[in-house]
Amino acid sequence: MTLDAVGLEVMAHTFAGVAEEMGALIVASSLSPNIRERRDLSAAVFLADGTMLAQAAHIPVHLGAMPEAVEAVRALDPVPGDVFAINDPFTGGTHLPDLTLVGAVEVEGVVGAYTVVRAHHSDIGGMVPGSMPAGAREIYQEGLIVPPVRLVRAGRVNTDVERLILANVRTPEIRRGDLAAQLAAVERGAVRWRELVARYGQDTLAGAARDLLDYTERLARDAVSRLRAGEHRAEDWMEGDGVDDDDLRIVASVRSERGVLHVDFAGTAPAARGNVNCPIAVTHSAVLFALRAMLAGEAPTNGGLQRAVRVTAPAGCLVNARWPSAVAAGNVETSQRITDTVFQALALAGAPLNAPGQGTMNNVTLGGPGWTYYETIAGGQGAGERGPGPSAVHVGMSNTQNTPVEVLELELPIRVRRYAIRWGSGGAGRHHGGDGVIRELEMLAPADANLLTERRRRGPPGLEGGDAGAPGANAVDGTSVGSKVALRLRAGQVLTVETPGGGGWGGPSSA
DSSP states (O other), X not given: XXXXXXXXXXXXXXXXXXXXXXXXXXXXXXXXXXXXXXXOEEEEEEETTSOEEEEOSOOHHHHTTHHHHHHHHHTTXXXXXXXXXXXXXXXXXXXXXXXXXEEEEEETTEXXXXXXXXXXXXXXXXXXXXXXXXTOOSGGGGOOOOOSEXXXXXXXXXXXXXXXXXXXXXXXHHHHHHHHHHHHHHHHHHHHHHHHHHHHOHHHHHHHHHHHHHHHHHHHHHHHHTSOSSOEEEEEEEEOOSSOOSEEEEEEEEEEETTEEEEEOTTOOBOOSSSOOOOHHHHHHHHHHHHHHHSOTTOOOSHHHHTTEEEEOOTTBTTSOOTTOOOHHIIIIIHHHHHHHHHXXXXXXXXXXXXXXXXXXXXXEXXXXXXXXXXXXXXXXXXXXXBOOOSSBOOTTOOOOOOOHHHHHHHSSEEEEEEEEEXXXXXXXXXXXXXXXXXXXXXSSOEEEEEEOOOSSSOOOOBTTOOOOOOOEEEETTEEOOSEEEEXXXXXXXXXXXXXXXXXXXXXXXX
16 A cells, blocks of 8 residues: 555654654763764664665764665674674775664564664774874774674674774773663664564555655655756865865766766865775765755655765765775765765756855864863854855754753863854855854863864855855964864863854845
8 A cells, every 4th residue: 555645754754753762862871972962973774675764863974874884784694683883984884983883673583674873982093082183194093993793693792892892992981881872772773663563564664665765766856857957067175185285176067867866076186195085975975965955854864865866986086085095084074075066066957055054064073091072063054045044053964963061061171261153254145154153172181182174265155146154263372273183282272163154145136
């Protein structure tokens, strides 16, 4: 039986509810501020054939790359009750701090689904606290690499694997707690899936899943078919790679063909020496996010979306990097620029999109003996035809919250000197871009700091005649520092991060 509109809505929320509950459990039970407060995590449910059925409204860069992680696990013939850990960016991961658990759900003696959680651990080893080294030249410097490996075998935790992971991090007890929260979420998802099977039956669930995937595919193809004919090309630049300071070009060409969005990155710069390289899974994730932004807000996000996308990129280029390229900033910064570039190409094709937002996650990692900390900092969103962009929000491939000042100061040797909106940083236009923020952190103990940021040379461009947003800035004690830099800070020094504003929309002729 094919579901009607009401049935589709009910089952879409039913499936998504499983993923949302998984995410809520991680937030409630994790130890680190990065997961508990910032909510740098994602959860999803996959069918037994590896198709994403539902995701929670979490981190875009995590979720679009999850299918590759599930496929890597399925290739190892999991049995019911297995849970695999993986962070290898070249076999379905994003970057090394994002540790993914993939659980094989037992249903009537076979694998009936997969429950998947991905969370950013604020240290996974490597050359600097926080595992986001600005000067890394190969992936081995960025932390412990975990290929798909059984953390739980047929329901029993493999303590040898857990001990190996914890032996390579600077804060093992916190990592142990966060890992336990992920395991609990995977199991909660399995319990809820078996409850759905008991309630509806396997055949009904399979039919509902098929109808929901087909529905999303129809929505995506309809949106793509509305684009103007022909190929539309845009380009943008990364501002150095942490090793070299030269701009790195990203080129995206889009075309609509029979309801399928083809995105080609030919002309993009070769892989960099630094860590701004992007695995193809992350590039695919960025393109999926751009397509999702074209759809109505209530459209479900699942594997049906992927049926309407084809991505090609030259092997070994910046957005299709090869082992052993360093990739820590590729996941968090290059993914943002890919999204911006694809958005610009889609706008040329007639897609009703906003001007680019801040285009960076403003990554800050700090650490010293016995502690590590990671955060991304909000900025301005781009304006659109319907109104101004919001201020002080995470944009693009990030959907995290901020770390509350009280939590940061209670748990870490840091004092927040200032945290305010950066008034006037949004681009002017008929509708103004959103404003960025100013965040000043005083070190109360010596700390190693790494910054991975973008849009420090040129601000996000406006759209339809709107002005660009103001570029961001980084400084220590008032002295400017680079966009991607490793620092050794003394107690009493103040790190200041000013984030970019969003692009404005519309000039005088659009009024």
